[in-house]
Amino acid sequence: MEKAADHFNNDSLTEFIKDPEKVKQYLDGRDLLDLLTDFPPESFDPSSIMHTLRKLPARQYSISSSYKANPDEVHLTVATVRYHTYGRDRCGVCTGEIADRVKPGDIVNVYVHKNPNFKFPLDDQTPVIMIGPGTGSRHSEVISKKEKS
CATH class of the missing domain: 2.40.30 (Elongation Factor Tu (Ef-tu); domain 3)
Known part of the structure; x- marks a missing residue:
């Protein structure tokens, strides 16, 4: 989520990741589509999103x-x-x-x-x-x- 915050330029996400317990709870059972829906990138650049993914x-x-x-x-x-x-x-x-x-x-x-x-x-x-x-x-x-x- 830290990588996503670096690339999404979403203030809500940047604030959200400051609470590790909230992040842990959020990640359980969610996927990339949830992240994009809940914390949309300021500008949608597919190459930036690719930098947030792991193999x-x-x-x-x-x-x-x-x-x-x-x-x-x-x-x-x-x-x-x-x-x-x-x-x-x-x-x-x-x-x-x-x-x-x-x-x-x-x-x-x-x-x-x-x-x-x-x-x-x-x-x-x-x-x-x-x-x-x-x-x-x-x-x-x-x-x-x-x-x-």
């Missing part, structure tokens, strides 16, 4: 398919995060993209991240149940604690 971290999903069953395919099980807060319908950054915009046949960039701590039992006859709970569950936890408006 989005990669999203990690668990593979839910078997190489033996489908050697030429990778399947993911993705639950789309959707919720309503601060007067708007919202969705997860990547799950929303996958569910609403990616069409069959589209190409998406992926990478494989190996977990060096993941090990199968030494005895390959040992039954295994694997659960991939995902990495983006924070929004659902936060929203369940808030009063939805």
